[in-house]
Amino acid sequence: MQVRHRYLSVLAALGLVLGLAGCNGTLDTSASLIASATGVNRDLVQSGADVVKSRPDKALQTFTPEQEYYLGRTVAVNLLKRYPPYDDPPLTRYINLIGQSLAQASDRPATFAGYHFLVLDTEEINAFAAPGGLIFVSRGILRLCQSEDEIAAVLAHEIIHVQEQHGIKAIRKKYRDQALLALGGAAVSSQVSGGAALRDLFNISVADVLTTLLEQGYSRKAERQADTIAVDLLTRVGYDPHASVRIQTTLQNRAQPDQPGFAKTHPAPENRVAEIREAIGERDPVSVSGREQRFREALAGI
């Protein structure tokens, strides 16, 4: 039992020191660092390194909903430093009603603290999803929407980013692996002072998600996935899936790739429109007049 305890402690230390080592060291070279830092026999450390390589189950497979939630909150706070919130309670409630209707019908209705939606006070055409379910849409993109169904199309796309954990996957793999290893090994030892390393990994993770949201955009694969699954989600709830085509066409006509915002961080809309049409297939358009008035009333002020 004692050997097992030390063995597991080494696994924990390995994860933490990898973080402290600045993420460039391999498991093998880190073993020497850990051995010298902890006084644990190097062979034992090396065997721990071998286990990490051969048994990835010692690391978490992904972040827990709680970890994802706290990561997402700090991502959201940083987004709100750049874009102030648009304080319009009736509009906020309207957006949340649309968003919740979609989120609850999604394949991942339960995140740690649920989905929540907020309008950003900017003309920039954009929408963001922080890990865990905090979703933002700009006044700029809402002004382009010609119907509730088009707002639903924008929100459905962002909800799928949360559902598929695209934000988490945007964290550079080596850092994500180190964080998962450190967090996965954390339970086995309370003796290792790993706070600093985890804090660094937390900050790196937040920065990587923000860079993706604000500068680089998700991968083409992630965007295609969000587009196509969103079509299914819209259909599931009863919104018009063709609204996705309409809002994307509008974005194609209005967005300027050299400006910050949606066009900079998303694939060329003409490609997306074709792929969304393919995802819609033979589905008939849905036309309902019952929601036009509330749409006009809710967006009257923006």
Place this chain on the structure above:
Amino acid sequence: MGVRTLGFIICCLAISATGWAAGKKSVQVRKGQMRQQPSFLAQVIKDLAYGERVEVISKNPPWFEIKDATGSTGWMHTSALTSKRIKLRRDNKSGKSQATSDEIALAGKGFTKEMESEINTSNPALDYLWVNHMEQIVISTSEIEQFLRQGGIQLTQGGV
């Protein structure tokens, strides 16, 4: 009682215990909604706390029919549940018990509320006020149902 009979009973007990254990799940979200039917528009019977253990009675993907510690039964979406056990730990400041995933029990040094506080202390410019405000916006199941009905929206899958 013969040795074979005893062995048979032990085997049955072992199989039964294994099956029971395999059917246990933990609520992995802050508020796990137990519903009357396997549908996102079904009435919420009760909310189960983070870390609470439940027994799975039956499955109707993506829903589990569950029984909680008090014997209440209902349906919960699979995304609210995990097979892992979640430990309770004590908050040193408030003295209250808090749930945390057992994977991150390194004296609260995971990606947790403590980490957020630490980050916020070193960077006071980060203002969580609006994020907290966002999280207070709650839309109930009946409000969603009413909103969809008023909008003339017809669910195509009866609410999964």
